[in-house]
Amino acid sequence: MIHQPRARTALPLIVMAASAASLGSQAIAQGAGMNATRLGHEVVVSDLGTPWDMAFLPDGTLFFTEQCEGMSVRLPSGEVTGLLGMGDAEGYATSAEDLFCDGQAGMNGVAVDPDFDENRRVYVYSVSDMSSPPTNRVLRFTVAEDFSDVSERTDIVEDIPYKDAATDHPFGDTGAHNGGRIRFGPEGFLFVTTGDNHNAELPQSPDRLGGKVLRIDTDGEAAPDNGAPEGFDPRIFTYGHRNVQGITFHPEDGTPIITEHGPWHSDEITVLEPGGNGGWDPRPGISGRPDDCPDDYCGYMPNQMEGMNRYERAAFMPMTDFEVYPDAMPPIWENNNYFPGRGQSLRAAPPVPSPFRPPA
Numbered sequence: 001m002i003h004q005p006r007a008r009t010a011l012p013l014i015v016m017a018a019s020a021a022s023l024g025s026q027a028i029a030q031g032a033g034m035n036a037t038r039l040g041h042e043v044v045v046s047d048l049g050t051p052w053d054m055a056f057l058p059d060g061t062l063f064f065t066e067q068c069e070g071m072s073v074r075l076p077s078g079e080v081t082g083l084l085g086m087g088d089a090e091g092y093a094t095s096a097e098d099l100f101c102d103g104q105a106g107m108n109g110v111a112v113d114p115d116f117d118e119n120r121r122v123y124v125y126s127v128s129d130m131s132s133p134p135t136n137r138v139l140r141f142t143v144a145e146d147f148s149d150v151s152e153r154t155d156i157v158e159d160i161p162y163k164d165a166a167t168d169h170p171f172g173d174t175g176a177h178n179g180g181r182i183r184f185g186p187e188g189f190l191f192v193t194t195g196d197n198h199n200a201e202l203p204q205s206p207d208r209l210g211g212k213v214l215r216i217d218t219d220g221e222a223a224p225d226n227g228a229p230e231g232f233d234p235r236i237f238t239y240g241h242r243n244v245q246g247i248t249f250h251p252e253d254g255t256p257i258i259t260e261h262g263p264w265h266s267d268e269i270t271v272l273e274p275g276g277n278g279g280w281d282p283r284p285g286i287s288g289r290p291d292d293c294p295d296d297y298c299g300y301m302p303n304q305m306e307g308m309n310r311y312e313r314a315a316f317m318p319m320t321d322f323e324v325y326p327d328a329m330p331p332i333w334e335n336n337n338y339f340p341g342r343g344q345s346l347r348a349a350p351p352v353p354s355p356f357r358p359p360a
């Protein structure tokens, strides 16, 4: 297998600021005559590859990932330091030869430890070829006091599936449906979102970690009271998902809320329940679907690429199949069966939990 770094596309990291005050020429959304929140933006880092995630310290220190490059940190002074490089990426204090990017996979989520002041720990989600076949992993590092380097790599999760072979599907390349967001909940456990890899068996599988939301401690052990059904891997918090790439927490009660991509229809926002089933099951022969879906995955059926009324698609291959799983977690929002297009689909993990304060 050859893992080629992607061309850098010079995307900037842009920090949004919502304010009731005037933001002058940088205001990008204003409601004339309305009591509308105004949004402004400021470019804080530029000339990036594919920036994928950000994590903040209370003073505005920003850790960020680039999907095919690695993890870096931007200090409140504006200084940017490459900490962890993937493969042969240059300009990083530490390199990890086993990390690579491919399709939607690469270095995805980043999170800082709730006790960062004491333990200096940071976490990233990346695909790695240290295993055969390759897997997605959650890596823990210790950040140097002066933010110049990372050390003490510990792989706290090693067995999140990765799509290692192309299949006969729209966007069927390797690395597809890779999940990858990691976020600490308010009680200090780490939530990890994964994807189904175009593998119909994964979402409802009790012991494989694709198509799931995991809830673990900082050593990768299962958090208590995850509530998954008897016989499930105890790290599983919810299952039956397609490709979860956004998670945030209710500001008052801490309940996790996810965003999930749909197949041309039915992107969803779902409030998670411990042990809950998201109701996605693209296996052949389920709920009247054919026995001969391409590569045994009915997730794009019927009729794969051809245009079709979105309601027919949604009825045939629902993101939440209440017929088969009447107790599935209902989405609190779905986009009226539309799919907004690749690269623009629902992925947000709003809002940024810590205040970003640009340098004075």
Ligand SMILES: [Ca+2]
Binding pocket: 268, 270, 278, 279, 280, 319, 320, 321, 329, 331
């Ligand atoms: Ca669902």
